[in-house]
Amino acid sequence: MSVVASALAMTHAGYVAAGWVIPLVVLGAYAVRTVRRGRSLANRVPPEDRRWS
């Protein structure tokens, strides 16, 4: 194997990228979903039940 190819192989770039992109995307999507659920629920409930804002 050429030096370049073996150097590239050690970077495992695709795996590192997947290993970071997937968690960030999943956490982001979960966060968006939770916050949106929160907004729609908060609108159905009077302010005295929401003691945090």
Added chain:
Amino acid sequence: MSAHPASTSSSASRALGVLSLGGLALLLGYALVWSPADVVQGDAVRIMYVHVPTAIVAFAACGITSLASAMWLRKRSEGWWVLGGAAAEVGLVFTGLCLVTGSIWGRPTWGTYWDWDPRITSTTLLFVLLVGYLALRQVDNERGDAAQRGMRGAVVGLLLVPNVAIVHYSVDWWRSLHQPATITRLDPTIEGTMLFTLVLGIAVFSVVYVWLLLHRFRVGWLEERAGDRGIDQALIDRRAEAGVGSGGSQ
């Protein structure tokens, strides 16, 4: 009073959110760029900086659920019930991510996506334990009693920590008989920038977990409130119908 739309945010959660985003940006810098590649694993070690934190958070979430269950058993207050479910659900997300990132790490280093390594096996069992706990919480028995549902959930939630401990210990012992001395998941003599990045990763993902937990807790709390109002409203509607039906006035 305020023009803010109703939501589950507060100044505390906003502060945590900003901290999370800033922390994640810093962590990405260190994990992907400023920390060196590993001598043995190459750049695959960079996945560890997200994998190890998700593992730690997943097991900590378990502990929070058990604690919340214990507190519910003592105080019987709704807040502890909601906390147990919220901690478990966010914990489930982190457990899933732990398994996925671990699998992705495994391919370039061990050559395989799955290995009966004790930690993968016990983390997978943790995943199923959490799924079962969350499923149980959703179920109402024939009479739909909240106290019964609370008791069932609390017992299973409380048993989560002992279960995880026994499973972890037995699986570890089971596999340690087979495990040849290969690359361990994380070199214990890790030091310098790599150690810093790892600790930073743990700190940042913990903050992310707390932020998510805060929002998820409030969502759960609102669901309980909305549920109660739903019942109250249904009672009002039912009485109104009955009043009209009997032809009398109230």
Added chain:
Amino acid sequence: MFHDAALVAGKDLRVELRSKVTLQQVAPFAVLMLILFGVALDPDRGVLRRASSGLFWVAVLFCALLAIQRAFTIESADGGRDALRLSGLDPAGIFLGKAAAIAVQLIGLEIVLAAGVIVMYGTEVTGWPLLAATCAAATVGLAAAGTLYGVLAAGLRVRETLLPILLLPVLSPVLIGATKAFEAALGGAPADGWPWCGLLVIFALLYVAAGTLAFGPLLEES
């Protein structure tokens, strides 16, 4: 407490003697599992014999699920659980009684499975003391944990699908420990197996304790 346990155990076992469900349905299911394993794995290459410890205990686990489901179905069928609660029996006693009845049925199933494994898989049996001790400890643990989670799932419409997913991860240490102990016994190295048997004893003690404590509050609220 023990007197109440004996009463409950006696009642459950009498119900079984009359209805013969374990005998006529669960035991055949056990044998069927062994046959299916044989069909799925190549019977000629010695895989079955080598894997017989693990296959035996997997079959026991699935039969245990059925036995536990059954133990609680007989209660809810005619308001039996309400009767139990109002009977004034000590809840810890009820727990121990139900668990004991399940354990007895499991031992019976294990004997059937053992015969099946010896005959169908050609397993050679050595290390009797370790095998017997393992069966005893594992069965107590299975029955105790199963009774505890069984009562949790008992009143629920989704119990058939929920109980396995709740209970099987909890029981995985029993599967690991019992299989390792059996392998050690059958492999002629019982000294390796006794520590695993110890793990099973600890598991059993933990769940007997947990069940005894939790059964009262759970029954009250259900």
